[in-house]
Amino acid sequence: MLDDPAEQSTGPPISDTNMDRQLLSLKFHRCLILACLIPWSLQVNAHGGVVFEEDICVIKIGFLTAHFTIYQPETRASQEYCEDIPDVTDTIFVLDYLHDSMKEMPVDFRIVRDVENLGVFAQLADVERMEDIGRDTVFYRPPTTESDSVLIIDHSFDEPGGYIGVVTAHHPTLDKTYSAVFPFRVGGTDFGYLPLFLALGLLAQCGYWISNGTFARWRAKFSYA
DSSP: OOOOGSSSSOSSSOOOOOOHHHHHHHHHHHHHHHHHHHHHHHHHOOOTEEEETTTTEEEEEETEEEEEEEEEEETTTTTEEESSSSSSSSEEEEEEEESGGGSSSOOEEEEEEEEEGGGGGGGHHHHHHHHHHHHHHHEEEEEEOTSSSSSEEEEEEOSSSEEEEEEEEEEESSEEEEEEEEEESSSSSSOOTTHHHHHHHHHHHHHHHHHHHHHHHHHHHHOOO
């Protein structure tokens, strides 16, 4: 005779306390992963005034925009770069204005050393707070107008490291300026805190597997194999 299904054993019941503990562990795990990914996302996307639009590098100078390209012809021929550049050598920055009004605006171009190691989080206020901007400036071109809407800057770097570029457009008739800040590195890319964030994410995942019993099940499975 078949046993009553109601009397058949299906294993020890899962208590509400255990379920609550697993749900809490899952929520904590998700929050920790999110906390690790947010700084990484900021680091990837926070490149100051330089952004990608339809695979084209664009610098935003206030409400003004320009195509932005970096070349290192002595070592990289016609290879184009948007921010970080690989070699410590002669470097050409090209801004192709996308607003006709910029032809009438004097525009200056400055490169300073990133002495505070701000990296991709550098802002204009950080540059303005520098104790001695003249000492930390490696290149400066005074305001000039470009009738052909193309600003070309040629500078030869002699040291690797982090730098901050600042482009400032001056309104021709009003007392207004529009600025863009673009941090970049010379001599390779700096991954910053990304390895730390990835390590924290891995630890969070391992902690979740331990808390929900995944590791214990794996250990039991392989011990019987």
